[in-house]
Amino acid sequence: MAGIGGVEMAKSNEPIWWSLFSAGGMVAAMVFPILIIITGILVPFGLAGDDPLNFERIHSAVSHPLIKLTLFAVISLPLFHWAHRFRFTLVDVGLKSVSTLISILCYGGAIVGTIVSVVILWNI
Amino acid sequence: MMAETMKLEIFRYRPEKESEPTFQTYEVPFLEDWVVLDAINHIKDEIDGTLSYRWSCRMGVCGSCGMMINGVPKLSCAAFLKDYYPDKILVEPLTGFPVERDLVIVMDDFMTKLTDMQPYIIRKEGEEKPLEEGEYLQSPAELARFKQYSMCINCMLCYAACPVYALDSTFIGPAAIALGQRYNMDSRDQGRDARQELIASHNGIWECTFVGECSAVCPEHVDPAAAIQRAKVSSTVDWFKDVLIPWGKKK
Amino acid sequence: MIRELTSIFVAGYCIFLLVLVYKLAQGADAYGNLMAALKSPSSVTLHLISLAFVLYHTITWFNLTPKILVLYRGEERIPQGLVAGTFYAGWVVVSVIVAWLVLGV
Numbered sequence: 001m002a003g004i005g006g007v008e009m010a011k012s013n014e015p016i017w018w019s020l021f022s023a024g025g026m027v028a029a030m031v032f033p034i035l036i037i038i039t040g041i042l043v044p045f046g047l048a049g050d051d052p053l054n055f056e057r058i059h060s061a062v063s064h065p066l067i068k069l070t071l072f073a074v075i076s077l078p079l080f081h082w083a084h085r086f087r088f089t090l091v092d093v094g095l096k097s098v099s100t101l102i103s104i105l106c107y108g109g110a111i112v113g114t115i116v117s118v119v120i121l122w123n124i
Numbered sequence: 125m126m127a128e129t130m131k132l133e134i135f136r137y138r139p140e141k142e143s144e145p146t147f148q149t150y151e152v153p154f155l156e157d158w159v160v161l162d163a164i165n166h167i168k169d170e171i172d173g174t175l176s177y178r179w180s181c182r183m184g185v186c187g188s189c190g191m192m193i194n195g196v197p198k199l200s201c202a203a204f205l206k207d208y209y210p211d212k213i214l215v216e217p218l219t220g221f222p223v224e225r226d227l228v229i230v231m232d233d234f235m236t237k238l239t240d241m242q243p244y245i246i247r248k249e250g251e252e253k254p255l256e257e258g259e260y261l262q263s264p265a266e267l268a269r270f271k272q273y274s275m276c277i278n279c280m281l282c283y284a285a286c287p288v289y290a291l292d293s294t295f296i297g298p299a300a301i302a303l304g305q306r307y308n309m310d311s312r313d314q315g316r317d318a319r320q321e322l323i324a325s326h327n328g329i330w331e332c333t334f335v336g337e338c339s340a341v342c343p344e345h346v347d348p349a350a351a352i353q354r355a356k357v358s359s360t361v362d363w364f365k366d367v368l369i370p371w372g373k374k375k
Numbered sequence: 376m377i378r379e380l381t382s383i384f385v386a387g388y389c390i391f392l393l394v395l396v397y398k399l400a401q402g403a404d405a406y407g408n409l410m411a412a413l414k415s416p417s418s419v420t421l422h423l424i425s426l427a428f429v430l431y432h433t434i435t436w437f438n439l440t441p442k443i444l445v446l447y448r449g450e451e452r453i454p455q456g457l458v459a460g461t462f463y464a465g466w467v468v469v470s471v472i473v474a475w476l477v478l479g480v
């Protein structure tokens with residue numbers, strides 16, 4: 001890309017990936033532990049009541065646009081976090097020669113996941 | 125009683141004599157207050173005058189005596205024998221650089237990167253003060269913002285520790301970027317745009333994955349890893365400004 | 376390297392969340408089956424392993440954030456410990472809110 005609005009763009013598009021990586025890292029750090037505790041411990045061991053994630057309640061909650069948006073962020077951003085970190089992990093273990101392919105696969109995967117999440121959430 | 129001794133196994137490479145590097149073990153006196161550099165100086169003076177290495181100040185100021193000591197990049201003038209005694213110490217040249225001879229590495233790459241970073245105060249055209257108007261003043265708080273980054277002694281230990289540089293030496297690397305930040309954050313400087321070309325390039329900050337090894341080995345607590353991350357933040361802010369407010373800035 | 380590997384578990388949990396909303400969209404039966412599957416030992420084991428890695432991610436993340444986020448109060452730099460502490464406190468608050476929202480108690 002040469003420029004947007006006639007203005008030279010910065011040399012590299014790494015800032016997009018890096019900001020998505022950082023945002024996703026923050027989201028995952030903040031909410032993944034508690035979510036995993038809920039779906040992996042509290043729910044299966046019945047520590048939060050009989051039917052803690054009751055279908056009707058969760059379904060109607062997720063139908064709310066704000067919750068949809070939040071869920072979208074909680075799914076999509078950490079995917080980009082993974083994509084960025086995994087990309088560099090692969091490059092650092094010696095796959096530098098195919099780094100473009102790695103970038104495409106990693107970020108592509110995150111983009112696909114993002115699109116899928118939009119489609120699913122849209123239809124709830 | 126016999127004086128105590130200890131062994132140093134030293135990397136040798138004399139290109140006119142051998143095509144492959146070898147190791148040579150020397151026995152040196154063990155003294156409580158000796159550092160590895162003292163032991164190597166002892167070898168040079170008393171045992172084997174052919175050993176080549178760099179050093180100058182003996183007190184962690186000049187940055188020339190960096191070596192791999194038991195695989196860890198260290199200033200040999202700051203690594204005490206007593207921390208290794210009685211085991212043998214393995215001494216090698218800094219990794220990630222070509223070896224010129226014995227413990228002497230080729231540092232041209234680093235020198236080029238340092239120069240390319242333009243590590244000096246740059247003023248915009250026409251904003252240079254005439255000499256007779258005196259110096260550019262700066263408050264202690266303004267100094268504090270970058271002081272840490274100005275402590276670098278160019279010892280290159282951070283490069284030897286960096287896994288990214290080891291893999292690809294086009295990476296500009298910790299010390300050079302930290303030094304760029306040092307001037308970018310200096311209130312007297314106006315050269316950030318000029319340095320940004322290099323810092324925000326693919327081989328600049330974006331290669332770094334914040335492993336943090338550079339900061340762990342730095343003898344001056346420069347924390348180059350943090351400098352690089354902060355450069356990422358400011359470059360990202362630049363980028364969004366460029367994309368979202370294209371009619372803004374641009375001088 | 377462990378820090379980089381945490382990202383795999385982060386992505387794994389993202390996919391789990393995707394499946395969860397997908398089942399939710401499909402209807403009560405599909406969703407109920409997934410809820411039942413959560414009780415299986417393999418699900419619990421996977422969750423526990425993921426939890427360990429994700430916690431590692433959280434801790435390394437919050438410990439490094441103050442190096443990136445350099446804040447000043449007036450002329451003084453806010454100590455790194457305080458910045459990290461704020462994040463940890465925020466984490467607790469967010470966790471409580473999330474648990475309250477999700478579990479509806």
Ligand code: SF4
Pocket residue numbers: 275276277278279280281282283298299302338341342343344345346347348
């Ligand atoms: S940043 Fe530290 S380790 Fe790197 S060259 Fe400077 S003083 Fe040495």
Ligand code: FES
Pocket residue numbers: 179180181182183184185186187188189190199200201202
């Ligand atoms: S000899 Fe000068 S730093 Fe070690």
